[in-house]
Amino acid sequence: xxxxxxxxxxxxxxxxxxxxxxxxxxxxxxxxxxxxxxxxxxxxxxxxxxxxxxxxxxxxxxxxxxxxxxxxxxxxxxxxxxxxxxxxxxxxxxxxxxxxxxxxxxxxxxxxxxxxxxxxxxxxxxxxxxxxxxxxxxxxxxxxxxxxxxxxxxxxxxxxxxxxxxxxxxxxxxxxxxxxxxxxxxxxxxxxxxxxxxxxxxxxxxxxxxxxxxxxxxxxxxxxxxxxxxxxxxxxxxxxxxxxxxxxxxxxxxxxxxxxxxxxxxxxxxxxxxxxxxxxxxxxxxxxxxxxxxxxxxxxxxxxxxxxxxxxxxxxxxxxxxxxxxxxxxxxxxxxxxxxxxxxxxxxxxxxxxxxxxxxxxxxxxxxxxxxxxxxxxxxxxxxxxxxxxxxxxxxxxxxxxxxxxxxxxxxxxxxxxxxxxxxxxxxxxxxxxxxxxxxxxxxxxxxxxxxxxxxxxxxxxxxxxxxxxxxxxxxxxxxxxxxxxxxxxxxxxxxxxxxxxxxxxxxxxxxxxxxxxxxxxxxxxxxxxxxxxxxxxxxxxxxxxxxxxxxxxxxxxxxx
Amino acid sequence: xxxxxxxxxxxxxxxxxxxxxxxxxxxxxxxxxxxxxxxxxxxxxxxxxxxxxxxxxxxxxxxxxxxxxxxxxxxxxxxxxxxxxxxxxxxxxxxxxxxxxxxxxxxxxxxxxxxxxxxxxxxxxxxxxxxxxxxxxxxxxxxxxxxxxxxxxxxxxxxxxxxxxxxxxxxxxxxxxxxxxxxxxxxxxxxxxxxxxxxxxxxxxxxxxxxxxxxxxxxxxxxxxxxxxxxxxxxxxxxxxxxxxxxxx
Numbered sequence: 001x002x003x004x005x006x007x008x009x010x011x012x013x014x015x016x017x018x019x020x021x022x023x024x025x026x027x028x029x030x031x032x033x034x035x036x037x038x039x040x041x042x043x044x045x046x047x048x049x050x051x052x053x054x055x056x057x058x059x060x061x062x063x064x065x066x067x068x069x070x071x072x073x074x075x076x077x078x079x080x081x082x083x084x085x086x087x088x089x090x091x092x093x094x095x096x097x098x099x100x101x102x103x104x105x106x107x108x109x110x111x112x113x114x115x116x117x118x119x120x121x122x123x124x125x126x127x128x129x130x131x132x133x134x135x136x137x138x139x140x141x142x143x144x145x146x147x148x149x150x151x152x153x154x155x156x157x158x159x160x161x162x163x164x165x166x167x168x169x170x171x172x173x174x175x176x177x178x179x180x181x182x183x184x185x186x187x188x189x190x191x192x193x194x195x196x197x198x199x200x201x202x203x204x205x206x207x208x209x210x211x212x213x214x215x216x217x218x219x220x221x222x223x224x225x226x227x228x229x230x231x232x233x234x235x236x237x238x239x240x241x242x243x244x245x246x247x248x249x250x251x252x253x254x255x256x257x258x259x260x261x262x263x264x265x266x267x268x269x270x271x272x273x274x275x276x277x278x279x280x281x282x283x284x285x286x287x288x289x290x291x292x293x294x295x296x297x298x299x300x301x302x303x304x305x306x307x308x309x310x311x312x313x314x315x316x317x318x319x320x321x322x323x324x325x326x327x328x329x330x331x332x333x334x335x336x337x338x339x340x341x342x343x344x345x346x347x348x349x350x351x352x353x354x355x356x357x358x359x360x361x362x363x364x365x366x367x368x369x370x371x372x373x374x375x376x377x378x379x380x381x382x383x384x385x386x387x388x389x390x391x392x393x394x395x396x397x398x399x400x401x402x403x404x405x406x407x408x409x410x411x412x413x414x415x416x417x418x419x420x421x422x423x424x425x426x427x428x429x430x431x432x433x434x435x436x437x438x439x440x441x442x443x444x445x446x447x448x449x450x451x452x453x454x455x456x457x458x459x460x461x462x463x464x465x466x467x468x469x470x471x472x473x474x475x476x477x478x479x480x481x482x483x484x485x486x487x488x489x490x491x492x493x494x495x496x497x498x499x500x501x502x503x504x505x506x507x508x509x510x511x512x513x514x515x516x517x518x519x520x521x522x523x524x525x526x527x528x529x530x531x532x533x534x535x536x537x538x539x540x541x542x543x544x545x546x547x548x549x550x551x552x553x554x555x556x557x558x559x560x561x
Numbered sequence: 562x563x564x565x566x567x568x569x570x571x572x573x574x575x576x577x578x579x580x581x582x583x584x585x586x587x588x589x590x591x592x593x594x595x596x597x598x599x600x601x602x603x604x605x606x607x608x609x610x611x612x613x614x615x616x617x618x619x620x621x622x623x624x625x626x627x628x629x630x631x632x633x634x635x636x637x638x639x640x641x642x643x644x645x646x647x648x649x650x651x652x653x654x655x656x657x658x659x660x661x662x663x664x665x666x667x668x669x670x671x672x673x674x675x676x677x678x679x680x681x682x683x684x685x686x687x688x689x690x691x692x693x694x695x696x697x698x699x700x701x702x703x704x705x706x707x708x709x710x711x712x713x714x715x716x717x718x719x720x721x722x723x724x725x726x727x728x729x730x731x732x733x734x735x736x737x738x739x740x741x742x743x744x745x746x747x748x749x750x751x752x753x754x755x756x757x758x759x760x761x762x763x764x765x766x767x768x769x770x771x772x773x774x775x776x777x778x779x780x781x782x783x784x785x786x787x788x789x790x791x792x793x794x795x796x797x798x799x800x801x802x803x804x805x806x807x808x809x810x
Contacts, residue, residue, distance in 0.1 A: 095763055108770050117780050
């Protein structure tokens with residue numbers, strides 16, 4: 001018996017030229033677990049929406065072929081009726097939770113399915129328990145952290161025991177601690193409720209954690225660029241066989257698969273061939289790398305913070321309670337031509353520091369000197385002010401800046417999107433628009449809050465290229481990030497904040513080698529970066545190897561001129 | 562906000578809401594001050610005694626209503642035509658004006674103190690469950706209100722973030738009044754877009770939790786007991802008695 005069946009399904013959206021899915025044929029058995037991967041825009045979300053019935057009931061699309069869930073055709077069954085079988089855990093914890101308290105949130109799906117009221121309390125406990133959040137039962141939902149919210153949403157999705165659980169990038173908006181907690185919650189909840197699982201995820205290494213491929217679903221399908229089913233089989237084989245194609249499509253792969261594909265071997269970081277290959281990448285100095293970077297040329301100081309304390313709230317005027325700013329005693333110089341990474345756990349004050357340096361929050365103590373910097377925010381949508389991409393990039397520029405705008409659109413790979421609304425773009429495209437719009441003003445200092453958050457690998461590399469380009473043109477760049485591979489590839493220096501102060505400020509590889517500093521900031525080195533730091537011979541070698549690996553991904557022209 | 566247990570908190574939310582509406586409607590037809598003044602006294606004592614409201618909150622909660630009441634009194638006393646009882650420079654105070662102004666002012670205070678009692682003694686989810694159970698309000702409506710309330714709680718933070726995010730986009734417009742208005746409009750548009758997105762996702766989340774399936778059960782139904790009937794009848798009796806004793810015939 002099959003639970004979900006897609007027979008020759010094609011989906012096209014009106015107003016978008018091409019179809020999103022073509023001739024997909026697929027069956028999922030009860031209890032089966034399946035991973036869906038594919039590049040940005042390959043139709044992963046569309047596939048999930050077909051199964052929930054959101055397509056065609058809430059989103060208009062032309063659908064050919066038939067989709068059946070539990071034997072019923074999704075065209076003739078409403079989303080609400082399908083919810084008896086299908087549960088969803090979406091990306092954003094903030095919009096997956098609807099009610100004021102945790103227990104009411106979990107009770108809602110049980111009430112809706114007509115569960116006997118006397119049994120509901122016990123079922124709430126069971127669901128919270130298997131998601132590892134039994135202690136949050138009476139908590140207000142506004143007081144939940146991202147990781148807690150996502151686990152509560154998981155408990156609500158599974159409480160009524162649906163036959164199918166759809167996971168739509170469930171950890172992509174969490175920090176590393178949140179990812180670990182949600183990963184464990186999914187494992188134990190799926191073990192208890194035994195639904196079939198469809199997982200869409202693009203940071204596979206982060207999602208799988210130490211268990212590696214064993215923590216991923218046994219079956220994987222790959223959606224190709226044209227929206228076709230490019231592969232369907234056991235996860236290990238599919239990842240190994242299609243690693244090259246997936247790398248080229250800009251997907252993040254488990255590091256072992258990525259390296260095997262680059263060096264044409266098997267065994268990942270443990271394999272002698274991969275190690276030899278990485279060592280030679282580190283040693284070799286190819287022509288394009290020589291042209292890429294003249295090294296950290298340290299120019300004049302463009303922005304300086306002295307004895308700076310930062311806080312979201314003002315010092316209370318009358319209260320006698322001790323007042324502690326989120327960070328204090330920060331001394332920091334940003335130099336022309338240098339990229340500095342800002343590292344620290346969630347809630348350590350990184351964003352508050354960036355807002356204060358940008359002049360948007362008053363300093364609680366100390367001073368910031370220098371020309372007012374530009375800043376790009378974590379969510380590009382918060383910063384959009386215009387209705388087309390070209391107006392967005394040209395916003396606030398003096399009249400007659402048309403050629404500058406055209407050049408920026410071109411160099412950031414946005415020319416073909418010039419007349420689109422910035423709100424309708426993909427995540428990677430939105431990020432490129434927000435960077436181009438900020439770079440248009442040519443300000444001395446550029447601040448960026450988590451600029452690569454939630455992006456696929458291709459988009460991440462575009463951001464790295466754009467920020468390096470800005471530094472090469474003489475800007476001072478400061479960006480915050482959790483992703484230490486990106487940090488190692490992009491930054492010249494790194495600053496680490498933890499426990500209310502700055503605990504490190506030095507050359508990036510020196511900081512990344514300092515185990516004590518990483519430990520206190522809850523940062524874990526990715527295995528690739530760790531191996532390179534130990535074996536590449538020199539810091540320049542680490543950088544060469546990382547950039548050579550990124551060069552395997554074909555990227556739209558994004559060189560800031 | 563969590564609701565502490567109190568005699569008023571144990572009463573049915575729909576009954577409380579209905580009584581609040583009845584008192585407000587009844588006072589619409591009263592233009593002399595004694596009836597609302599007496600009702601205000603009774604309501605104040607009843608709310609203080611039965612809702613467990615902290616005295617400080619009762620006092621601070623009064624401020625906006627006192628402000629409106631004083632405003633109503635002054636405007637009416639100074640602007641209504643009628644018998645002059647006092648003259649302040651160019652302004653004349655009329656007896657009719659004082660009477661109507663005091664009536665409207667006390668009306669505001671009665672509704673204000675009852676609303677305070679209602680808010681501190683009623684949990685949002687219980688109210689919505691009860692309105693669905695006892696007032697036959699649609700589920701889609703009641704849960705949309707609850708989910709909307711969650712979005713509303715996030716709005717101030719979101720607004721601050723957008724204002725910051727926009728402030729770095731412009732260098733020159735600061736301080737220019739027209740520039741400020743435009744910047745405000747742009748931020749409002751961005752907030753609208755972000756909120757609409759969130760609302761859409763919340764609606765999808767509610768559907769995926771099976772809201773709208775039938776038959777459905779209610780985990781903790783809100784009770785409608787004999788005590789609620791006595792409470793409602795008693796309140797209406799007090800209202801009728803005050804009207805009967807104080808209204809001029």
